[in-house]
Amino acid sequence: MKLRSSGREAEKIEPQMAPMIDVVFQLLIFFMLTLNIVEPEGDFNINMPITDSAEPSDEPKIFPDIKVRLVANEDGSLNTLRLGQVDLGNGANVFAGLNHEILKIIGKPGNPITKDMEVEIESDYNLHYEYTLKAVSACTGRLDSSGKHIIRYIEKIKFAPPVGGNTAGS
């Protein structure tokens, strides 16, 4: 005993590092492999009351619905976007244009009248869903300059029955 404690090196206790490092590396690799980067997702609320489109609602509306018509090409891409009677074309900025036109209609964002306003989106059956979503987004609002907050335009969005194509058999 005396001999052991007399050594200068023995003063420092050396813990066994190797197994711990093994386990720690295992953990590290496990967490690295299980990591899957999920991009954040967001919601768009759609107002779809159960009413037969055949019978119009009785209560008179203060504002007529803003009608957005999406016309599709054969392959499902966007051909034309129409707001009411105005043709907005199909270029890259068409949804920015729609956003701008909606702003013109509502006057200013947060206007109380927007609570009574509704957008009706009428789309071709075979139009790709991404265009519909962009149209919904363009009507809903836009991001403010900082890119953090949403300036709401019109919250109520509904769909007209699709044009053309087969419909759901009940």
Added chain:
Amino acid sequence: MRIKSNKPAVAEIDMTPMIDIVFQLIAFFMVITNFEQIQADERVKLPSDSLAKPPVVKAADELVLNIGFKRTPEGELADPEAYIFYNGEDIPVLKFGPKFEQEARIYKQKNQDPKEVPVILRADALVKTGQIQDLIKLAQESGFTKFAFKAMQKTQ
């Protein structure tokens, strides 16, 4: 001189900084790992939009439907028909009506009104709009009234 030669021949590396870093990494990956069971199907390629913000208040109960295509490993469509990936089954969109009724029954058994349960549609960017509307119509026939579209938050 003799005493020195008694020392082990293996050079002792100082492990402390390495272990520090490794623990840091572990902590980082643990925090970032998302064990939350989200009902998302990775086969669905969501459209992206800058306005898509995660909801502030999350509904306690929601019915998430993944609508997408069967794709080849290269990402091409293997089948032009859109399917709903539902509990491991692939159901064509127009045949989903009975499942909606089943879901509505389950919610009613739990004393929940299907009217109050939002139906979250996670649809692939290439799904036909008409099919989404057909699906909404089927859901309405079973008593669901709240709908929401999911989109990926655009990263700029």
